[in-house]
Amino acid sequence: MSYENILVEQRGAVTLVTLNRPQALNALNSTVLEELIDAFAKFEADASKGCAVLTGAGEKAFAAGADIKEMFEKPAAEFFAQDFFSRWTSHLVKTTRKPWIAAVNGFALGGGCELAMMADIIIASENAKFGQPEIKLGVGPGMGGSQRLTRAIGKSKAMEMCLTGRMMGAEEAERSGLVSRVVPLASLVDEAVKLAAEIAAMPPLAVIANKEAVNAAFEMTLEQGLIMERRIFQVLTATEDKVEGMGAFIEKRPGVWTGR
Numbered sequence: 001m002s003y004e005n006i007l008v009e010q011r012g013a014v015t016l017v018t019l020n021r022p023q024a025l026n027a028l029n030s031t032v033l034e035e036l037i038d039a040f041a042k043f044e045a046d047a048s049k050g051c052a053v054l055t056g057a058g059e060k061a062f063a064a065g066a067d068i069k070e071m072f073e074k075p076a077a078e079f080f081a082q083d084f085f086s087r088w089t090s091h092l093v094k095t096t097r098k099p100w101i102a103a104v105n106g107f108a109l110g111g112g113c114e115l116a117m118m119a120d121i122i123i124a125s126e127n128a129k130f131g132q133p134e135i136k137l138g139v140g141p142g143m144g145g146s147q148r149l150t151r152a153i154g155k156s157k158a159m160e161m162c163l164t165g166r167m168m169g170a171e172e173a174e175r176s177g178l179v180s181r182v183v184p185l186a187s188l189v190d191e192a193v194k195l196a197a198e199i200a201a202m203p204p205l206a207v208i209a210n211k212e213a214v215n216a217a218f219e220m221t222l223e224q225g226l227i228m229e230r231r232i233f234q235v236l237t238a239t240e241d242k243v244e245g246m247g248a249f250i251e252k253r254p255g256v257w258t259g260r
Ligand code: CO8
Pocket: 023, 024, 025, 027, 028, 064, 065, 066, 067, 068, 069, 083, 084, 085, 107, 109, 110, 111, 112, 133, 134, 137, 140, 141, 142, 143
């Protein structure tokens, strides 16, 4: 598949994907959806890649939301029949077992904020702005904003943002736990790729298992989550990488991972 609306680059063990519709502030249309699903499927299938980064082209926006011009004329029956945008959650969140980082450069609004929140880690540039402005369009979040934002920053702030469309700047987003760190715009992609490379250099099975364990915290009771965490730990002790990792520690040398 050749891409019209995204760019894909390979940087060592990291796949860098860039939303590339800067003239529309990287608004997310159906073509972007299909292309991102394809790019993420290729990343997931490529054993030489351990982590991905998703960012937006230009200095102004990660993504200013779902494409309003595309949605304007779409009848309700079509939104329903297509289960509009549901495929992102199944492909980018459930099927992608390897971790990926959203490097948010500017506006992440509506579906753009929701796409960033599908990532395992969000890093923001100093000019980043997060928001769920759908209420101003007479609708509401439709790709997880009311659920993931609330889990990330709590009810009061999420409610205020969904009810007023207020945007949250990078500093507030870091303080509120939505993003893991804020960096200058000029170094955003390099910082994200550096972090992704650090993750990609970890034992691959442990990476996938750790991601599953952290994500379980959003789905399970504490008791269920703690059981799952123990089982994951116990399963990982059967891997070659556990023998290598613990042996390397004792021998005071770096581990060399096989992913088995
Ligand atoms: N869709 C389509 N085009 C867009 C979008 C968008 N979301 N955002 C910006 N653009 C376009 C503009 O129309 C403009 O194009 P043109 O030059 O052809 O007129 C170009 O990008 C530049 O935008 P502006 O001139 O508006 O730039 P400003 O700097 O003045 O403003 C803003 C920047 C504040 C970001 C402004 O563009 C804006 O408010 N954009 C819309 C933000 C928004 O409302 N996002 C939410 C969209 S709804 C959504 O995401 C729902 C997701 C759930 C769907 C799932 C359903 C199940």
